[in-house]
Amino acid sequence: MAISVRPDTHRSSQTTQYARALAENEDYAAQFDRSSLPIPPGRKLAVLACMDARLTVEDVLGLRTGDAHIIRNAGGLATDDAIRSLVISQTLLGTEEIIVIEHTDCGMLTFKDEAVRNDLASRTGSKVDLPLLPFSNLEENLKRQVETIRSHPWVKDVPIHGLVFEVETGRLRPVD
Numbered sequence: 638m639a640i641s642v643r644p645d646t647h648r649s650s651q652t653t654q655y656a657r658a659l660a661e662n663e664d665y666a667a668q669f670d671r672s673s674l675p676i677p678p679g680r681k682l683a684v685l686a687c688m689d690a691r692l693t694v695e696d697v698l699g700l701r702t703g704d705a706h707i708i709r710n711a712g713g714l715a716t717d718d719a720i721r722s723l724v725i726s727q728t729l730l731g732t733e734e735i736i737v738i739e740h741t742d743c744g745m746l747t748f749k750d751e752a753v754r755n756d757l758a759s760r761t762g763s764k765v766d767l768p769l770l771p772f773s774n775l776e777e778n779l780k781r782q783v784e785t786i787r788s789h790p791w792v793k794d795v796p797i798h799g800l801v802f803e804v805e806t807g808r809l810r811p812v813d
């Protein structure tokens with residue numbers, strides 16, 4: 638299904654989600670037992686993944702609190718900011734392996750950059766000069782992100798894996 642620019646969410650809905658989040662946190666804190674973990678991730682792993690709501694990285698990879706850095710954005714793209722986080726992860730916090738996860742049915746496959754930017758510009762009255770970075774070929778795009786990270790001068794020479802998560806089956810498919 639294609640995604641499109643949505644009207645602003647009504648404030649009462651946001652408030653409801655906020656109250657619910659705080660209530661959920663009460664339950665979480667009541668059974669929280671991971672207060673003594675060190676800052677560096679225990680499994681020395683950094684994950685870059687799409688922000689898609691159907692991709693729960695911790696569940697998919699069997700990660701627990703304290704195991705890994707998980708960097709997420711729309712598409713799971715190796716943007717400057719994702720690279721910034723990876724550099725900090727490796728240089729200051731000792732991670733030694735990178736996994737990049739994109740997924741089937743990604744929203745980033747469903748729109749054209751210019752159309753959405755034009756729509757946003759006409760709705761807000763301001764120029765939209767931020768590239769939204771959609772893509773049309775999942776595997777190609779994933780390989781490009783892996784290559785961008787691999788060839789980056791500030792990223793250490795560590796194993797980097799590209800994986801497609803299938804939202805239909807829950808399985809990971811290597812793309813190398």
Ligand SMILES: [Zn+2]
Nearest residue numbers: 687689743744
């Ligand atoms: Zn996605």
